[in-house]
Amino acid sequence: MSLLDYFRSSKTNTASLAKERLQILVAHERASRNQPSYLPALQQELLAVIRKYVNVGQDAITVNFEQDGNQETLELNIVLPEER
């Protein structure tokens, strides 16, 4: 580090920003890595079935897959529209 750099060193620490972004991203990608590959298709088909009966939006269904030891949980969350 030269003398000039010394006076310029007050700029933001981008390395910690990189670390933070990576930690979030990697955790997210690792979680989805272990998911069964049929999940997106399952979500689409369920949505189609529900839409036959109820008028719901594209993002009305969330499918969550979790693995905890030997136990696998498939969590389905369907948000129905408010009654008018």
Next chain:
Amino acid sequence: MARIIVVTSGKGGVGKTTTSAAIAMGLAKKGHKTAVIDFDVGLRNLDLIMGCERRVVYDLVNVINNEATLNQALIRDKRCDQLYILPASQTRDKDALTTEGVGKILEELAKDFKYIVCDSPAGIERGATLAMYFADDAFVVTNPEVSSVRDSDRMLGILSSKSRRAEKGEEPIKEYLLLSRYSPDRVKLGEMLSVDDVQEILSLHLLGVIPESKSVLSASNAGTPVILDEESDAGQAYADIVARYLGETKPHRFIEEEKKGLFSKLFGSK
């Protein structure tokens, strides 16, 4: 029993071929009969880094297709008689590599060689997945940079699910981190991810840090694996890595900034 090492990264340009050439030469110089295979079918480059580009007659795909024997295709290194190079083919046929073909070659090499180093291409296509399929150990080359770290993590996922060891339910591939193009001074300034940061994210065993070094380009210009440049920092870093891999204890180097005198502190020198 031969040990198969894959040098992988996902991202391109992080130093896979430089690393493959250096560690293969390092292992051979330690007296272990070593073969280094270029899996980058279509874009052969290991021959150039090893300095044997004009001696290539047959390649990996020729051997797979039974157009040449393994002995005809292997190029013996002129600097170290324990080292052999198997170049990649320049064919554009993506289906040229087959699991059976590669498996047969590795099996045959394993009879005669102690270490087989597989230089993986970038990406996650067939060349890359086949380079790692049969591996016992994986050297994950990573730069302290967001896209490289992310890609390395993806490769770790593939290593643990798509390898022969994973499919057969055997002991998993041993994974090692090689952090390359490292600049301690930039880390100190908060401009670059540190070794600890990368290790924390990837949770991998650190085999060594290779500093950003001019000697890497000089070595590739000359077709000499950088490990042969014993004066250079990168050359020494690779020598340490080979020694650690073989079980020697060597303290990590090139992580801290070099101590400079008052003069260079004031005026900066490189």
